[in-house]
Amino acid sequence: MNYESKDPKPGFAGRVASSFIRSKLTPVFSIASVLLGLFAVAMTPKEEEPQISVPMIDIRIASPGFGPKETERNVVEPIERAVWGLEGVEYVYSSSSDHGALVTVRFKVGEPLEPSLVKIHHSLMELRPSLPTNVREPVVRSYTIDDVPFLALTFSSAERDDFSLRTEIAPLARELSSTPDIARTELLGGRKKSIRVVADPNRMRLHGLSISEIAEGIRANDAFVLSGKNWGKDFLYDVEVGTPISDRKQVEATPISTRGGRVIRVSDVAETKEGPEERIRESVLLDKKLGPEPRNAVTLVFSKRKGTDITNLSKELIRRAENFTKGLPKDVSLSVLRDYGSTAGDKSNELIEHLLIATFSVAALIALWMGLRASFIVSISIPVTLALTLSLYYFLGYTLNRVTLFALIFSIGILVDDAIVVLENIERHLKSNPKGEFLSTILRAVGEVGNPTILATFTVIAAILPMAFVRGLMGPYMKPIPVGASLAMILSLLVAFVVTPWAANRFLKIHSHRNDNVKTESKLNRIYENTTAWLLHSRKNALLFGLGILILLLSAFSLVGLKLVKVKMLPFDDKEEFQILIDYEPRTTLQESMRFSRELAETVASDKNVEKVQIFVGDSAPFSFSGMVKHSFLRSKESQADLHIVLTSKKERKSTKMIEFRTMIPAPAMNPIIEVAVKYAPVIQCPGRIPINDMGMGAMMINGIM
Template sequence: MSLGISGAISKRFIRSPLTPLFLIAALMAGMIALMTIPREEDPQIHVPMVDVVVNADGLKAGDAVELITKPLEIILRGIPGVEHIYSTTVDNQVVVTARFVVGTNEDNAVLLVNDKINDNLNRIPIGIPQPLIVGHGIDDVAIVTLTLTPKPAAAQHWDPAALTQLATKLQGELIKVPNVGLTYIAGEDPEQIRVEPDPEKLMLYGVTLQQLVARLQEANKAFSTNMVRNDGTMDGVDIGGSLQGIPDIGLLLVTTRDNRPVYVRDVAHVVLAPTPLENQVWAYTRNGTQWTRTPAVTLAIAKRAGANAVTVSHDVLTQLNTLQGQLIPSDIQVQVTRNYGQTATQKANELLFHLALATVSIVVLIGLTIGWREAAVTAVVIPTTILLTLFAAELMGYTINRVSLFALIFSIGILVDDAIVVVENIDRHWAMRDGRSRLTSAIEAVAEVGNPTIIATLTVVTALLPMLFVSGLMGPYMGPIPAVASAAMVFSFFVAMTIVPWLMMKFSKNLTSEAAHEDHEGRLSRLYVAIANPVLKTRRRALNFLLLVGAATLIACSMFYFDLVKVKLLPFDNKSELDVVLNLPPGATLEDSARTIFAMSRVAGKMPEVVSMQAYVGTAAPFDFNGLVRHYYARQTPELAELHIVLSDKSQRSRESHAIAVDLRTQLDAQVLLPPGGVVKVVEVPPGPPVIATLLAEIYGPDQATRLAEAQKVKALFKSIPFIVDVDDSYGRPPPRLQITVDQDELEYFGVQQSDVNDTIRDLFNGVGVGYSYRGVDRPPLEIAFGLPKTGLTWNQSVASTPIPANNLPGARGVVELGQVVSVSQTLGSRSIFRRDGHFADMITGELAGEFEAPIYGMFAVDKAIEKTDWGSMPKPDIRFFSQPDNEAKPSILWDGEWQITFVTFRDMGIAFGVAIHPAFDRVAPNRFGTHAVLT
């Protein structure tokens, strides 16, 4: 008989001395890959987001949109690779975000944006400062976070400034660890030498802020000139120096009044104090049922691109242990509040265990149904194929994560088919005992099933490949499945053609009687015939069977329609962390946010699964990938806070993290009272690609008033549906603002320059950086900052008495009080203005919990509510699922969020599968219309 490709391969390897070497090489290469391939919990998704931040001092949000936002959007839209452009415009500031297509290099994305902005600086309006360009990517996400907090007994000896100083030293040591990437300190509050003016004393001595700031800057200036000759040598020349310490600054002469010197200490308080930032970080430590709250800072450590998270995190913690008792005092405890290396190891080990368990199950099944020899061959073939696949995965740039290992587990049942087919056919040919040698029988057995095996392998690969063409954020999640599973199938085929026949020949030396096997095979055959014969006996019966299968399929599909079976794109994973995000209305103070977050911590602390908590008030917690997409790193204002909750290991608790999150949300809603406009969100680590919100409705319309009215109506509908929770919006409430108006008549009367008024107010409330007080090696310099203390940042009579230069003042005193030339009133600012891809839009966001947890149910529920609602004089919005409206004259709603990922995933898979199904059909089925069937 003709051997074909498969028989020829088998003939060459069945007795070749290279075959065992190939087997050993495959095992060694796979073991090396298993030890060296990077491990992580989730696939790396490179989706660069570049923020372009522009300070628009004095501009209302509506004016800033026209003057800055739109020109920037036009500039960024011309950059190749930009997928979406988002912008948020508030009073005095514009943030435009360019999101690049998945897979773009983060550094290249930042360079493209920077070059494009620089090439179009002429399009930036006059008077607008140059934009600040900040890039963010997956490699900025910290894999280890270390929270430094004093032990309860020593809490009174440590303040945020001292903790910041310790964290800075620790940061300097840990960056020495190989492959450590970006590091930063969350909640840092460094010390400064603060010069805090006393407006009343300034007025008493007739000293203006401009005089005081200028004197400090001049006295703290140092520079060098060219070298000079000095007694036969060439000496460098240094001029000036830095101010040294509080006494040096306090005794600095500012001016004289009435022939008496006026020093800095006469008109200002010079103190060593933390920066007047509106933020706090607290750590909660459990002691039985009691919790202790102590001040804290958190050191976040990311890894370099391509580095192994397991190795980096292990090295960081090893270095940390060596610093305990040396750099880190005994009264400081370091809480490891995030360790992605540990979770990646646990997840990889868990999946590798299941992979081994699946292999053992298949080997045992084959041993019970076919025989020990076949089981032994399979026990060698499957690990060899898996290890070869891991080697190929490392070469393709994949890592060991839950998706790539799922691909291996998924393919194990398929990749064993090739080996089983070859093993069974060789066994069948040997059982014929027709005079052929075992060698010839084995080769002909492989040749007999070789072509069908090739077709089956190519068909499976063709069926898997459509997942490789999924675009968007879901692409990197699904990409490893077809790549790794297809590699496993190809390796499985070659192992079946080369190693399996060689192993069968080796194991054939101790053959047992085939009688039991023949009888067992006969029983299986008889069972199959008994089931298949009645169905295939007549054409009518076969047709009835197909109709029955079709009806059963329709009934199964109808279960989705009648909600008998609930669907979700990806199941929730059992994580060890949760976040509670607090958004109070604009104008809330840091103290308001702290009180609310403390109340939430008391509720969360009652749950037995909670190990530790960290509260971040007025500052952002170290962000994860979900926080990167949602821009949680930008949460830097007093009304925003976050409670990070660390749960016990999943092996030590009965409830999964999702059940804990649902329970926590219920308890918070019942026990924590929020002011009007306040929102609490319980945020879980998503099982798949992160989105801005699971349920996201974008409202489009002809003008801002119409969009706002429609959005408020839709938001009310969101809240009316029981299983839609954590409802929020993008427009918020108008923030309270203090409007300081300059009286032009008074300026003219007193001869005051408006620039002096503006500079005085800015210096009072914003502060001025004077420079640094240098302290030598190993002692970081202290910033010298000028401005009001934190308690003085308010408009009162004292601030109003601040002197400003006056040229025409009667009596020639030379100064006039600030309050004499300005008036102050309370007003409301503008709402946030959001734009996406050049369209104005207002967003309503929500999550799903309870009866339904897939966005499709929330979408349909809101759609039904929209149809039933009486919209009165307002136009009822059109509902869109796929794209932004071309005509915004009529209001419309576009569903986004997780739905968009679901739609893109199945759209791309459907298109790719439609292209792939034709060649697959050609391979496996004869075509009555003339297509040649290659199945033999």
């Protein structure tokens, strides 16, 4: 049943309020909204950062026999011209070297990945006939933000070598790779199992064979072909030719050539050894919880599928890894090198906690100025509005991250404005007309401020919504803020016209109005009236007031110009990990690179804020989003080392001041082989800013994990 007010023009707000002010659906709507919001919080994937679609596609081309200049002129330039003309391409990078090149194509922000891949493949297929004949088929691979490993588990031992350690952990890698929502599993560090063929020069000379003939013979016999079918009387048979090489005996029996009617096999000219491969990579862990000595280490890294809740997924993977560790030898220990699931959950909980604190603060402030009843009524509208906004986040495909939750905290002060305006006008009407019909008075009050409230709400939306159309990388990154705040404000307007009148009708009925004929005026109103009168009655006072405002505005701007206040889109994130990337002189051996890196790692690990340091030489450390853009995962040379440093949790750190790493870096004289070519990194986001100066290492970079 609709209750119409005596106002002949109740407006949109009055009509909405009259439909819900006595409806039994209103409390049902409020409760259902809160429950839906709780469901959305539980079901919405939690991540550290928003999902950004920035298709990045690598094209690897092998060109045997070509030097860098020939590769660039004959291979890279034609490919660059072909892909540059594709729609949506923003940047093309290339790197040419002996016998090959890498071309990276980056599409514009927001371009879908699958169509971008199709464009690249189609362009390469058209270009293939015009490339030199010795150029092999290009290898194309795409990278997105979901390829960044969200979990890294390190298994270490002080007694075992890296080969036996990797052999122990490989079954776990195969087991966990089949976990739902896991896109990729990779095992870093350690030596793989291999069969080595050691040729004997004397026996090769005796049979007239070269090392290339031996290699080609093994390669040719490591094949498997379906050659057709054969029909028997009772059965149909598949004819198969060849057998893939799988063990040492097959390698020894592999025929290479014929000499004088005799088949020459691998065992005739070489010895075979089964065991670890040649050491081309090495990884060492220094973990204070496991002791001071360095430990051989292998690391399992996991990447997720798009839209996966990494909080629950990382917990499941760690639980299964811990169960697997119970069956390993006692000298093998498990350490968590990276867990974005835990940090994403902590940040989500922390932001939700701040959201609740902001809600209670607003409620307390309203109770102080408008009374407990008014505070209770407005407090009803806040969780209903936030719950509906979180539900829309879920249905629109957003994730819960620091940007989406920041949007809600940012807008919470605006969300209560509509409810406060409506409720304050209802109380004013009840006080000015205490003998009037209660229901009609509420509807009249809502209708009176409805249109101005709608206009004010959409004016604020018009001011912040254009931020959603910002182009470039920061556009989609910050898009949840204007979208979330705008949706929350529209919903707050709806709640102010639906829930607030209903709550006022329920909880303001027993509102007493004593001394109705006596007009009381608050002290705050008297101060406001006196100040306004002082400004309006004198032109000089108004000019002085405006001049004061202008001076304050210019003073605020000068803080930025004088660098007393640092302007940043988001605050520094107190990360618990970062990386040091070191490029030694190119001729540095693996052993020397590890020795120098261990010296640096031991020095860094001595800091009380450092929990563990893992060294990767000849293999890249688990990369971050910044590392994906910079392609740090391609660091596989023996002269390249990555130090992955994990700090203690921020709860354990007594200070969050800037950490000075200058004193941790050895002097150049300690490492004479290193070419001193320092690359400065102005910001390390862990914790806050970390200045790097006067570092005596060769080509060193400090990467913040963004």
